[in-house]
Amino acid sequence: MNRFIVAEPKKCIGCRTCEVACVLAHSGTADVGSLSPTSFAPRLRVIKGLSISTPVTCRHCEDAPCANVCPNGAIVYSQNTVQVLQERCVGCKTCMVACPFGAMDVITVPATKTFNGVTVANGTKAEAHKCDLCVDRAAGPACVTVCPTKALHVVDRAAMEQTLRKRQERAALEAENSPLI
Amino acid sequence: MEKVITVCPYCGSGCKINLLVENNKVVGAEAANGVTNQGELCLKGYYGWDFLNDTKLLTPRLKRPMIRRQRGGELEPVSWDEAIKFASSRLMAIKEKYGANSIMTTGSSRGTGNESNYVAQKFTRAVLGTNNIDCCARVCHGPSVAGLMVTLGNGAMSNSICEIEDTKCILVFGYNAADSHPIVARRIIKAKEKGAKIIVCDPRYIETARLADLFLPLKNGSNMALVNAFANVLLNEKLYKPEFVANYTEGFEEYKAMVAKYTPEYTAEITGLDPALVREAIRMYAAAPSATILWGMGVTQWGQAVDVVKGLSSLAAITGNLGRPNVGVGPVRGQNNVQGACDMGALPNTLPGYYPVTDAAAREKFAKAWGVPSISGETGYGLTDVPHKILEGKIKANYVFGEDPLQTEPELSLVRKAFAELELLIVQDIFMTKTAMIADVILPATSWGEHENVFSAADRGFQRCYKAIDPPADHDVKHDWEIHSLMATAMGYPMHYNNAKEIWDELRGLCHLYTGATYEKMANLGYVPWPCPTEDHPGTPWLYEGNKFDTASGKALLFAAEWRAPLEKVDAEYPLGLCTVREVGHYSCRSMTGNCTALQTLADEPGFVQIHPDDAKQFGIADQALVWISSRRGKVITRANYNDRVNKGAVYMTYQWWIGACNELTVDHLDPISKTPEYKFSAVKLEAIADQVWAENHVQELYGKMKADMRKAAMA
Numbered sequence: 001m002n003r004f005i006v007a008e009p010k011k012c013i014g015c016r017t018c019e020v021a022c023v024l025a026h027s028g029t030a031d032v033g034s035l036s037p038t039s040f041a042p043r044l045r046v047i048k049g050l051s052i053s054t055p056v057t058c059r060h061c062e063d064a065p066c067a068n069v070c071p072n073g074a075i076v077y078s079q080n081t082v083q084v085l086q087e088r089c090v091g092c093k094t095c096m097v098a099c100p101f102g103a104m105d106v107i108t109v110p111a112t113k114t115f116n117g118v119t120v121a122n123g124t125k126a127e128a129h130k131c132d133l134c135v136d137r138a139a140g141p142a143c144v145t146v147c148p149t150k151a152l153h154v155v156d157r158a159a160m161e162q163t164l165r166k167r168q169e170r171a172a173l174e175a176e177n178s179p180l181i
Numbered sequence: 182m183e184k185v186i187t188v189c190p191y192c193g194s195g196c197k198i199n200l201l202v203e204n205n206k207v208v209g210a211e212a213a214n215g216v217t218n219q220g221e222l223c224l225k226g227y228y229g230w231d232f233l234n235d236t237k238l239l240t241p242r243l244k245r246p247m248i249r250r251q252r253g254g255e256l257e258p259v260s261w262d263e264a265i266k267f268a269s270s271r272l273m274a275i276k277e278k279y280g281a282n283s284i285m286t287t288g289s290s291r292g293t294g295n296e297s298n299y300v301a302q303k304f305t306r307a308v309l310g311t312n313n314i315d316c317c318a319r320v321c322h323g324p325s326v327a328g329l330m331v332t333l334g335n336g337a338m339s340n341s342i343c344e345i346e347d348t349k350c351i352l353v354f355g356y357n358a359a360d361s362h363p364i365v366a367r368r369i370i371k372a373k374e375k376g377a378k379i380i381v382c383d384p385r386y387i388e389t390a391r392l393a394d395l396f397l398p399l400k401n402g403s404n405m406a407l408v409n410a411f412a413n414v415l416l417n418e419k420l421y422k423p424e425f426v427a428n429y430t431e432g433f434e435e436y437k438a439m440v441a442k443y444t445p446e447y448t449a450e451i452t453g454l455d456p457a458l459v460r461e462a463i464r465m466y467a468a469a470p471s472a473t474i475l476w477g478m479g480v481t482q483w484g485q486a487v488d489v490v491k492g493l494s495s496l497a498a499i500t501g502n503l504g505r506p507n508v509g510v511g512p513v514r515g516q517n518n519v520q521g522a523c524d525m526g527a528l529p530n531t532l533p534g535y536y537p538v539t540d541a542a543a544r545e546k547f548a549k550a551w552g553v554p555s556i557s558g559e560t561g562y563g564l565t566d567v568p569h570k571i572l573e574g575k576i577k578a579n580y581v582f583g584e585d586p587l588q589t590e591p592e593l594s595l596v597r598k599a600f601a602e603l604e605l606l607i608v609q610d611i612f613m614t615k616t617a618m619i620a621d622v623i624l625p626a627t628s629w630g631e632h633e634n635v636f637s638a639a640d641r642g643f644q645r646c647y648k649a650i651d652p653p654a655d656h657d658v659k660h661d662w663e664i665h666s667l668m669a670t671a672m673g674y675p676m677h678y679n680n681a682k683e684i685w686d687e688l689r690g691l692c693h694l695y696t697g698a699t700y701e702k703m704a705n706l707g708y709v710p711w712p713c714p715t716e717d718h719p720g721t722p723w724l725y726e727g728n729k730f731d732t733a734s735g736k737a738l739l740f741a742a743e744w745r746a747p748l749e750k751v752d753a754e755y756p757l758g759l760c761t762v763r764e765v766g767h768y769s770c771r772s773m774t775g776n777c778t779a780l781q782t783l784a785d786e787p788g789f790v791q792i793h794p795d796d797a798k799q800f801g802i803a804d805q806a807l808v809w810i811s812s813r814r815g816k817v818i819t820r821a822n823y824n825d826r827v828n829k830g831a832v833y834m835t836y837q838w839w840i841g842a843c844n845e846l847t848v849d850h851l852d853p854i855s856k857t858p859e860y861k862f863s864a865v866k867l868e869a870i871a872d873q874v875w876a877e878n879h880v881q882e883l884y885g886k887m888k889a890d891m892r893k894a895a896m897a
Contacts, residue, residue, distance in 0.1 A: 010373075013359035013366045013388045015765045017224040020779045030209070032231050035782045050825040053388060148221045149367045 002060035002080050003133055003156040005044070005141060011151035014053035016046050018143035018152060025134055025142035041107050043131040044143055055143070055152065058082065058103040058131035066095035066104050066128070074128060079135055080156070084128045091126020105129045185649040186213055186705055188636045190292040190629040191225045191768045193514035194218065194342065194364040195638025197706055198226055200630065200649040207233050207630060207649055216708040217342045217638060223363035224766055228779035232612075232772075233630050233650070239775030239839075239888065240613045241895040243625035245657040252604075252621065256897045261659070261667070268622040269671035271605045272309070275578045281310035281557070285567055285576045288316035288527020289583025289661070290519035291769065292611075293626070294634025294646065296684040297661035298518075298525035299533055300676075301582055304665045307551040308674045312529050312538050312561030313576075316522035317584060317769075319564035320591075323855035324481040325512030326523060328490030332498070332738045333724075334731025336535075337520060339497075339509035340473065341640040341710060341722040346371035348507040350378040350469030352462075354493060355404065355479015359388035360765045362513055362639075365475075378469060380462045382407060383479060384760075385833070386826040395462045399452045401758050401831050402747035402862050405485055406451040408492035409443035409741055411463040415499060416440065418460075420467035425501040429728040429736055436495060436739035443744075451744060463496075472502045475511040482761075482860040486852040488742035498737040504725040514639035516769060521637035524695075524711070525688070529561030534692025550691055553674075563856045565590070568599035568849070578605040582661065583626075585770035587615035588839065591847040591858040592814050609664055612772040613895040615839070625658040632660050633681050635703065640722075642710045643695070645703040747862035748850040755812060755864035757796065757832050761843045764835040771837035786884045788838030789822040790867070793829045797821055801869045807876035809868040810834075815845030818880060821867070832865065840883050 019042035020035070026043070027034045044057035060082045067075040067082060074088035075095060095104045111125035133154070134141040144152045153159070184199040197215025200207050210230050212222040235242040246264030247256045259267070275283055286305045288298040298316070305314040318326060326336030333339065345351065345368040358366035366389065373379055373392050381393040390396045399407050415421045416437055426433055445456030452459070466472050474497055480489050494510050502508040514520045526533035536543035544556045562570055568590070570576040579600070590596045600606060600619060608620035611628045633648045652658050659667075662684060669676035678684050682700050689695045697713040698720070709720040730737045751758055766783045767774045774780045790810055792802070802808055804823040809816055810832070819834065819841035827833055834843035850859040870876045 010392055011370050013363055013370075013765075015224045015359065015363050016783055017222075017227060020224065020228055020783070024779075032209075032228055032778050033234070033236065035778045037782050037785065040782050048826075050386070051391060053391065146222070146227055148223045148226075148363050149370050150221075 001157045001160065002062060002077070002082060003154055004060040005057055005131065005133070005144065006153055006155050007054045008151045008153075009052050009054035011149040012046070012053045012055065013149055014046055014048050015148065017146045017148060018044060018055050019046060021142040021146040025137055041105065041129060043129060056101060056103065059101060060133070065098035065100065069094045069098045081133045081135060083132055083135070084130065086125070086127050089126055089128045095128050103130055182208070184211070185647050187630065187649060188517070188644050188646040189222070189226045189229070190517050190773065191229060192362045193517055193520060193639030194362045195636065195640070195642050195644055196222055196226050196364055197644070198222060200230065202649050205650045207231070213706065215644070215706055216642065217640070218364050221364060221367060225768060225774065225780065229774060229777050230630070231778055232774070232776035233628060235653070236776045236778060237892065238778065238781050240772055240891045242612055242656065243610060243617065243623055243658070243895060244655060245625060247623040247897065249621045256623065256894055258897060261657070264622060264624060265667045265671050268607050268624070269668050272578055272580075273672055275604060276309065279577050282313060282559075282561075283575065283577040284309050284311060284580065285313045285562055285570075285578070286580040287564065287582050287584050288314060288522040288525065290317045290516040290522040291583050292517070292629025292773070293583050293661045294518065294632070294636060294681070295521045295525050296634050296681040296688070297665070298522045298527045299684055299688045300662040300665045300678070302526045302533065303551060304669050304676075306532075306547070306556050307553045308669045308672050310557060312557050312559060314527055314561060315529050315564040316519065316527040317516060317564065317589065318519050318523050318528065319856060320482075320589065320858060320860070321478060321515050321519060322481055322512050323857045324486035324490050324852055325476070327855040328487045329494055329510065329512070332491050332494040332732075332740055333503070333510070335724055336523070338511045338513065338640045339503060339724045340507065340511065341642070342368060342638070344507045344723065345369060345473060345475070345511070346375060348372055348377055348471050348473040350466055350472035351380070352466050352472065352474045353379065353381045353383070353389050353393070354474060354476045355383060356475050356477035356513060357383070357385070357387045357389070357479070357762065358475070358513070360763045361477055361515060363765060365513055378465050380465060384828045384831060395458065395465065397454055397458060397462055398828060399454055401760060401828075402483065403448075403452040403744070404480060404483065404489045405492060405742060405744040406443065406448040407454065407459070408489055408496065409440045409744065410445045410448040410452070410459050411466075411496055412436070412440040412492065412499070412741060413443045414445060414460050414463045415467055415496070418464070420464060421499040422501040425728070426499050429730070430498050430739050431734060431736045432739040436741050439741040439743070466496070467500050471505070471507045472500065473507070473509055473511055475513055477513055478515065479861065481512070481857055483862070484748055484850045484852055484859040485742070485745045486857050487854040488740075491740035492742070494737070495739045495741065498739060503737065504728040506723050509723065518636045520639055520641065521635070524637050529563055533688055534694050547691060565849070565851055565856045565858055568596050571599040571602050577603065578607070579603055580607040580609070581616055582609045585614040585616045585772060587619070588770040588842065589836065589844065591844055591860060592849040593842065593844045594815055595849055609661060610772075612776070613891045614770060614772050618891065618894055624664050625656070626661045626664060627652055627658050635685060640710060642708045643698045643703055644708050645700065748859060749848055749862060749864040751830070751864045755866045757865050757867065758830060759810070759812065759843065759846055759863045759865040760831055760833050761836045761847060761860045762833045767835065767837040769837065771839065774837070786838055787817070787819050787841030787880050788835060789820040789841070791822050791824040791827050791833040792867070793827050794823045794825065796829050796832075797823055800867050802867055806873060807870055807880065809870060810846065810865055811868070812846035812848070812863050812865045814848065817841050817843070817845050818876065832867070836860070839887060840880060
């Protein structure tokens, strides 16, 4: 089973600390000074509605629509997550259209090329942009670490099974107390 | 990499942070395991430190002393000797000509710390010879201090932040914890998880309302009526504790008579609330084995504020929710050291440790300790008196320390007009601000992170904040207490301290509430809530043990008052009520958070006005469009923000925007006792702007020019 991040809306206070942590974790430098309004693209978004506040992000689906529709094989399953191979992304936005959660975005970033050890600007590069579960970060997803109310959690097979087990036990008890027949 | 323990410089939650330091530069912040924050931080805590690197995103750092030889002339950088000589000689001349009471000073409730506030008020009282010192408590929790001092004898939170999660019922009244104190919001969530009932009284459907058992969306400006209705139900339905009332309170008969007519049915028209909901809410509060009331600016920033505080205090008293753990009254302080500035006597009516200036014995004690013949027993001017007293010709000089009144006071056009009449304006700060821009003398100080000090958290908890870095080499800046000492010495009162600890030790020797709170006890993550009378005392997380109150009689005073409507009325011309509020990412006048990259990335000028979509559509205003908002006092441009959570008929603006400055619109109407402004209600109108391209350009032009002017002035 793929891992994914769930948010508990009851605990979310809409502070957007997770958004900043997400961008910094992917900035390559961890330098707060590297942020800017034009390039700020968190991979989870805090949504505030009439009666809900919660971050929304990728579910790392088992049968991922984004991966299924990608014409260039840029979206793959890896380490129990769904990942984008940016070198293959052409920015066609089919994945954006396919994702039912609005968790996929396509952004453009400055591109560079290296020739004879010299790195120069090379136009822009499109990137399918979504939660990668901070797979390269030893401490796990940055959003989960910083959330002041601990509203964000990584759910993997073991965590899911524990929850299922609890619910099954509760269902069993309820079955005893309220027989249908 | 070095880790240095500090206390967050923003709200009053008292969160401990480890600043990560490399080569005398702060490069990051980690949550430390402090008593109140337990290893968690919020947006500002994690990402609110890079103003230390002089990012100049909003305004540049003040790096050297500057003076203006003529009012309205150019700022000129000078040596410290010249700046001190210039400022002190002018102050002395003004004192000589007009008397000590013609000089006003401020304390600073922000990153400077308790020691410098102690020195600032000592300078004011011992050197200038006046009690004309105040701090921004006046414009925030002043009513809480004034009200609770009378009813319970202590103006602070009765119980600690940590206890909030173990109470069985929280009555949240005019307090948006998610935006003002995320780390307190976290305790409310934990309380809910532990089974507490949550009741929220607020015109907006705030984050806490989402988890509330009961939500009471009262009309803006009806607080007293609702509090009286609560009391009425408690008395009529015999839900109060008669034994507690008989033994530990006074004023019951008058209280009962005053609230007699305020049945939930009578108040329904004022509050807009269903009487059944009001009854259910206060029954829930009364039924809880322990209950806590938390309030914020929604209670205090009204023309009727002190009365409401006393009313809330009375609800706690008659239900016996005082004098034990996990109960009480919680005015949660907004700025990180506004509790501290009050503790240190940066108030016109109290000396350090809350001795009234009218107390002759206390005055004599302080006069003796400070080596002066006497201290004035006359209560000084409050912050909100200042514009009026200047215009009356009574205040001639204003020494502003770590505040930006030209951004944060109500009715800014009045403040500007008054400040233009001053003979001398001294600003001591870390950044160029709107007030510093018109100062005659600028005295640049070290920032939070560049000095060590003690802060007081909202729940009276003293904590130490260590120095992380030296000011950069090109900054010719001094500690705030050094600057006041130099001024004192130049004015003929030799004052010298070697470090902050010397100041702290002098202070605790003079105040019985703080005597035992030593630097050693507060080392690292140490936390000492006052009262802490002796060195072997651990401090006092909750007050009034044995139901003994700090009033003269030892009893809690019960109090209610007739409801008064807000001053301004909405009408055909100004059909909406403006309420000023906070947002999580920015703080105070924004000189600090506006220079933090992450916080400025999330929200920038001209800010926004929250409006219900139905109201917006009626005025032809699109979501995210730039609009004009105006009151009888001013007009600014801002961005419309459709928000289903706000009530119809009211609009909300956060107060830190320099272009979309809501205080151009607010009204200078004050609570008669605490002199706190009615920031929460001004009649306004919104007007759509047809040419949005022009409007966007206009904002950029205004913002660009303002920033360029600030830079030019600071770099002179």
